[in-house]
Amino acid sequence: MSARGSDCARLPVREGFEVSAASRFGRRDGAENSVLPVIPTSLVEVDVVRRSRDGVPTAVPVFGGGSGPELADAAEQFDVDVALLESLRATASAGEVRTVPLPEGRFGWVVGVGSGEPQQWRTAGAALARAARERLGETGEREGDTVDLGDPSDAEYLQIRIPAEADPEIVSALALGLSLGDYRFRVTAEPAPPRLRKALLVTEDESVAAAVRRAGEWAAATALARDLANAPSNVKDPAWLTGLAAELAEPVPGLTATVRDEKWLAENGFGGVLAVGGGSASPPRLLELSWQPADATGPHLGLIGKGITFDTGGISLKPAEGMHLMRTDMAGGAAVIAAMLSIARLELPVRVTALVPSAENHVSGSAYRPGDVVRHYGGKTTEVSNTDAEGRMVMADALAYAASHHRADLLVDVATLTGAMKVALGLRTAGFFATEPDLSERVRAAGERVGEAYWPMPLLEDHADAVRGEFADVKQGPKGPGAVTAALFLREFTDGLPWVHLDIAGPARADKNYAEVVSGGTGFAARSLVEFVADLADR
Template identity: 50%
Template sequence: MLDVHAVPAGAAPADSSPLDLPADPAAVREAGGKRARDLAAGSTVLDAEGLSGARLTAFVEGLVLGTYRFTEARDPKPGATDVGLAGVDDTGDAIARGLRTAAAVAWARDLANTPAATKTPVWLARQATAELGPLGVDVVEHDVDWLRAQGMNGVLAVGGASSAPPRLIEASWRPRGAKAAGHVVLVGKGITFDTGGLNRKVGDRMRTMHTDMSGGAAVLAALRSVAAEQVPVRVTALVPAAENSFGAASYRPSDVVRHHGGRTSEILNTDAEGRIVLADALAYAAARLRPSALVDVATLTGAMKLALGMRLGGLFATDEALARELLAAGETTGERLWRMPLQDEYVPRLDSDVADANNSPGTPGAITAALFLRPFAGEVPWAHLDIAGPARAGGNDGMISRGATGFGARLLADWVRARA
């Protein structure tokens, strides 16, 4: 990861022009990402006279994320390794904050970009343990026997045809030495590869499906950021992780799945699997973890991508205060959300003759998917973020690199900080 640090004002090269940056931190972050594209390989010093506070943090985030490249399967190309910022005011540890946040997002991108031949549910759980454990986070890898005992038949059904067994990853941060300000539970979709199951995806629609656990990556990265900063809020991240494959043990259209807590789903489409695994995790969180707020994040529907494009995430919420908080965090971090309606007149589309609901109620697809999930949150203030568009990028643009973007990690971490 790019190293960024302050240097004395006189260290800037004589021919270096002072950076002309906007006043808004979100715009500064984007400017940092664009500036990163022009950095020479090796070490560079930039004249950042007067940059401080939130603007300095944002610029560091942009610089680091703009130089991100996923390199697991190839040798990295020479690039910038060290950037000195001359003339900055870093008395508030602004650079360190930017580096911590950027490192968490880069980890989310690495997790999502890793090919599925490596990234099994077990691998994902072990990565969470290795990364979060040293920060004081308790990570538990719940196996198939535990899933059966807990009645998490949605996760078991979706992951049943794969040779890589499913898992529920439960990562818990409990602040020490201070009274925690509530208990936030973040649930992230963890489909490590999505073939569509028996309703198999066709053409090139499968090509990016190793990133279908971007929601899970986002909640784990947000937790990493919170723990690294020692934020005094109790946070639990749940990632129901499974590979949606097809074979003799596949779950089928017409199956009825009984979730944790007893609610049932009729399967009409095995490619609507994300909501099936999220349902178990949401029900478990609401019943067992006593959260003060519950937020799930998922690359859930193509309908949301069609509605909002590739830069906005969709927000559904049952609590007005929670919705306002998340919208504000999105504006602050540049990971913007657009409020979507939970229209009750579409609830009858979930009707089933054999179960409490069907899993593929049709259009409007993003709204009916959110309505499917809503009962599993119970009475807890709940929000659902559909990030099908902004979780992936088709090319490089500023601080966004081709592939997984880590969308949601900064937003959720900022939201948790604000609750402290």
């Protein structure tokens, strides 16, 4: 059934593709609606201009030199003595921001960019956005100030003087940091606080404008993925997630959305999705997004994202500590949804079919059990050993469906799949498994271009027998290296197609700000997927 059918609740659409999630989806008990921010979150608008604007606070980069920060150029641009910047303890450390008081109540900023690498510019952009918000929160009369720093509302806009030698990669990184660095998601009755609204990049090199526009789409994908991951699970059930995605897709030309309900899933043999979702009062869904441009080149890509809107672990119950973070267990699905919107808006000439199997993994009398045997789409059976390994159960159905029904040529799946990957690589790097060296390099390079870190992991054939089932075709949670055996399990459902599995369990969430990342859902992988598809289009 399509998104316009009876199995998909509808949201009012306003101002293009902005949707107010609060307007229809509230508490499940039918009481007063929850209050959510407008989704997608508004981001900083970044423009390229040739000349500085009078009255707009200016930020000037400070580079690191052999003997310390190079302050002379910044001082000259502000027409102040170097001694003033020294007294402010201005440094070249990436992201270090200092407010510079200027005559007539004006102010500016100096921001460290280190040696000027793209990741340092991205950090600098994020720091400037946060400095602008802090500035907007001031009264203008801080205790201890000896200089009037002007009207804080001026900080709703800023301009950055771009060095003549800056290339598009650097400018793109700066724009990405400015757009994402002060992202916020709060469920509150309070009015939205003031924020940086527009950033002007001052440069005579107008060729960087295309890179800035591309970075804007990367930022939009990342922010939407954050919004979806951060939404609380008393609102975000499978119907909400898939329904909202369908509404966001509706106004995008050429992008079609279909939401499948539990009846359709049962009729078509999606045993993994139904098993995982069987313990919840909120039934599972399958979202299908299709982008089929007339000028498509290259392979037909199947994108699959894990959409577990909350994960208790089921009967194999998780510890209470940290369980609240399981609202973000659909971060892979969020990345796929957000990437598809950007892929279509950019009109990338690659055919892409995206699938997001969505369910809640709960504990009840109807929950699936260790020892159960589940039949997936296509007929293959799985012996369940741990109900907390639910992600691979729903992904198995979707992978088989993409390969068999949609006849994809290439598969990429994204999931917060294993705690083992967090142990292996920490919280800022995703692991990935690829069946072909070329795919491995494309994933790594796409991540590097957009500022997301990936590390290739081996599909160790020594452990392939571990996923063979005793009572079924395959075993869900065998002993051995957890991330590797999970990947080997998923491979069983790819029909031998070229395939990449992204395990984003670590970087999908953050507990503190760093660079352009903020605490909460990070939106990791959304922009990497966009860039990966753009790379497919270029080859």
